[in-house]
Amino acid sequence: MEKKLATEVEQIQTTYPDAEVQLWCEDEHRLGLKPILRRVYVPEGETPIADVHWRFKWLWLYAFVHPKTGETKAWILPYVNTELFNQVLADFAREFGLGTNKHILLAVDRAGWHTSKNLQIPEGLHLTFLPSHSPELQPAERLWTLVDEPLANQSFNSLNDLENILFHRCQSLLQQQDLIRGLTGFHWWLQIGV
Structure with a gap:
């Protein structure tokens, strides 16, 4: 995988010699009213209690991360589909000023909305696909335990309450770039150098 990413970065740098090139990754995480249960420490002899009310309503977190710097950007949306992914990519490209002078190679998995024929990739953004069934290669995948922390062992009355937290x-997490860099900066990813 590292050779593939390095080759693709080099191709972009060769094609656009005056442009800044960065390597980012993106993933989606489903969160909802179904509780996230985790272990907790309690005094010996006590039984921990977590209020649970299982409901199956969801929202999705689209998260982008630049493992070299720890910079992140996220969108909270009600669904995952090609139309919303197109909007997120356009917003991401606009937010980071992608175009002639700045290019980002974005590593994504092979979800259906990432590989759709109707995908509209903005200028300056280049997608590369990770191997199928390999979440361990996706640095953004490591964000989810951090994202879930304040949600664990809680029950929410509505998606709005969940979305607020x-x-x-x-x-x-936007302010914790050192933590994010340490968590997502796989040694082979950082060796690519962008």
């Missing part, structure tokens, strides 16, 4: 968690 999720929004604040994402804002907090």
Whole structure:
């Protein structure tokens, strides 16, 4: 995988010699009213209690991460599909000023909305696909335990309540670039150098 990414970065640098090139990754994470249960420490002899009310309503977190710097960007949306992914890619490209002078190679998995014929890839953005069934190669996959922390062992009355906590968690993670870099900066990813 590292050779493939290095080759693709080199091709972009050769094609656009005056442009800044970065290597990012993106993944989606489903969150909902179904509780996330985790172990907790309690004094010996006590039984931990977590209020659970299982419901199956969901929202999705689209997260982008630049493992070299720890920079992140996230969108909270109600679905995953090609139309929403197109909007997210357009927003991402606009947010980071992609175009003639700045290019990003974005590593994504092979989800249906990533490989759709109707996908509209903005100028300056280049997609590369990770091997099928290999979440261990996706640095963005490592964000989910951090994202889930404030949601664990809680029950939410509505998706709005969940979204509010999720929004604040994402804002907090934006400020923790060293933590994100340490978590997502796979040694072979960082050797690519962009």
